[in-house]
Amino acid sequence: MPADGTDPDAAAAGRLRLEINDLCKEFYRTGGERVRAVDQVSVDVHPGEILVLLGPSGCGKSTLLRCVAGLEQPDRGRMLIDGAVVYDGEAGTMVPAHRRDVNMMFQSYALWPHMSLRDNVAYPLRVQGASRKQARAKADDYLELVGLPGLGRQYVSTISGGQQQRVALARTLINEPSVVLFDEPLSNVDAKVRSQLRRELLRIHQELGFAAVYVTHDQIEAMGLGTRIAILRDGGVEQLADPVTIYEEPATRQVAEFVGEANLIPARVTRVSGEVAVLDCVFGEIEIAAARLSGSAADGDRRAQPAEGAAVVLMVRPEHCRLVRDPAGGGGANSWAATVDATMYAGSRTEYSCQVGTGQLTVWELATPHPLRAGAAVRVEIPREVVRVVEAG
Numbered sequence: 001m002p003a004d005g006t007d008p009d010a011a012a013a014g015r016l017r018l019e020i021n022d023l024c025k026e027f028y029r030t031g032g033e034r035v036r037a038v039d040q041v042s043v044d045v046h047p048g049e050i051l052v053l054l055g056p057s058g059c060g061k062s063t064l065l066r067c068v069a070g071l072e073q074p075d076r077g078r079m080l081i082d083g084a085v086v087y088d089g090e091a092g093t094m095v096p097a098h099r100r101d102v103n104m105m106f107q108s109y110a111l112w113p114h115m116s117l118r119d120n121v122a123y124p125l126r127v128q129g130a131s132r133k134q135a136r137a138k139a140d141d142y143l144e145l146v147g148l149p150g151l152g153r154q155y156v157s158t159i160s161g162g163q164q165q166r167v168a169l170a171r172t173l174i175n176e177p178s179v180v181l182f183d184e185p186l187s188n189v190d191a192k193v194r195s196q197l198r199r200e201l202l203r204i205h206q207e208l209g210f211a212a213v214y215v216t217h218d219q220i221e222a223m224g225l226g227t228r229i230a231i232l233r234d235g236g237v238e239q240l241a242d243p244v245t246i247y248e249e250p251a252t253r254q255v256a257e258f259v260g261e262a263n264l265i266p267a268r269v270t271r272v273s274g275e276v277a278v279l280d281c282v283f284g285e286i287e288i289a290a291a292r293l294s295g296s297a298a299d300g301d302r303r304a305q306p307a308e309g310a311a312v313v314l315m316v317r318p319e320h321c322r323l324v325r326d327p328a329g330g331g332g333a334n335s336w337a338a339t340v341d342a343t344m345y346a347g348s349r350t351e352y353s354c355q356v357g358t359g360q361l362t363v364w365e366l367a368t369p370h371p372l373r374a375g376a377a378v379r380v381e382i383p384r385e386v387v388r389v390v391e392a393g
Contacts, residue, residue: 015083017179017211018045018068023077025063037063038074039235045179048209052226054216056258060235061215062183068213069104069181070097082178104181105172107188109164111156117143117167118152124175142170145204162193173210182214186221198224219259223247231255253391256315263361265314269293269306282359287333288314288387306392313391318364320386323352324379325372334384340376354380
């Protein structure tokens with residue numbers, strides 16, 4: 001132990017696995033148009049954390065991942081892996097990919113068909129100088145970890161796509177890198193296998209505790225795997241938070257629209273009385289908690305509370321709306337007569353499109369044995385506490 005009494009192992013355990021500060025990456029299209037694919041991104045990854053980069057095609061998530069891997073050189077910013085600088089725009093530092101303590105699992109698996117599964121998995125250890133015997137023994141352990149015991153002598157052409165994905169995962173993890181990078185690794189398998197592999201990946205992550213950056217456009221995947229989720233838009237981070245906060249407390253209208261289903265309701269503040277704010281919208285009057293007028297609790301810089309007459313956009317998730325089958329029942333605040341315009345049965349839930357006043361509202365009713373038909377008269381209710389302000393004009 002050093003003379004200052006610090007424990008180097010403990011310090012390393014608490015150190016950030018990845019630090020990205022103000023990273024920028026630009027491309028030029030044919031004709032000279034400049035596109036900023038990564039725009040002043042600052043994120044970090046803690047030990048044992050899976051940071052998911054989520055966003056639509058073209059938002060910059062794969063470019064950011066490639067910058068971390070060393071496959072793209074950023075234009076500005078700074079990046080550290082396990083405390084070591086791997087890129088610094090000001091200092092002119094750019095550590096090449098093969099010298100970074102990261103492994104990347106590609107969408108295409110990238111397995112070698114001329115090698116056995118055991119040798120595919122053992123390859124990273126062999127590159128690092130491990131003996132063939134040691135590397136193969138550890139490869140067998142990792143094949144068992146991913147659910148492929150006894151298949152080490154098989155070749156890629158003799159196994160399924162889901163099994164190939166498991167082999168690629170074992171190879172990515174075997175030499176225990178500081179950060180594991182995943183580039184949409186489950187997109188090439190069908191929905192059922194993808195669900196199984198998500199559960200397997202969570203189990204393995206809980207067992208090994210590796211730190212990871214995971215790129216996907218699949219919201220279910222992001223919610224299920226992510227310790228935190230970074231929503232990317234036009235190269236920048238729109239919101240960075242845990243999955244529950246991203247879903248329940250979207251910081252912006254764009255996040256609310258992209259993650260899950262959302263009813264977005266334009267409204268205007270009519271009065272604020274104590275803890276309750278009353279607004280006018282296409283349904284009539286709607287009440288929300290007055291504190292919500294300043295934006296969600298997820299906002300780092302809360303907005304000033306909109307004054308009376310100010311325009312806002314409200315968000316309500318469909319599963320938080322209540323459908324009352326007796327149109328004469330209910331009543332009170334946030335309860336309106338409605339008509340079912342369309343019904344879609346989705347197994348675990350029924351999705352209704354309802355005409356409420358001069359507007360439309362999507363309502364999800366869970367575990368519905370007898371769905372309503374179009375034309376049914378109902379009431380819809382929205383509890384005050386589930387309404388969020390996602391945009392204030």
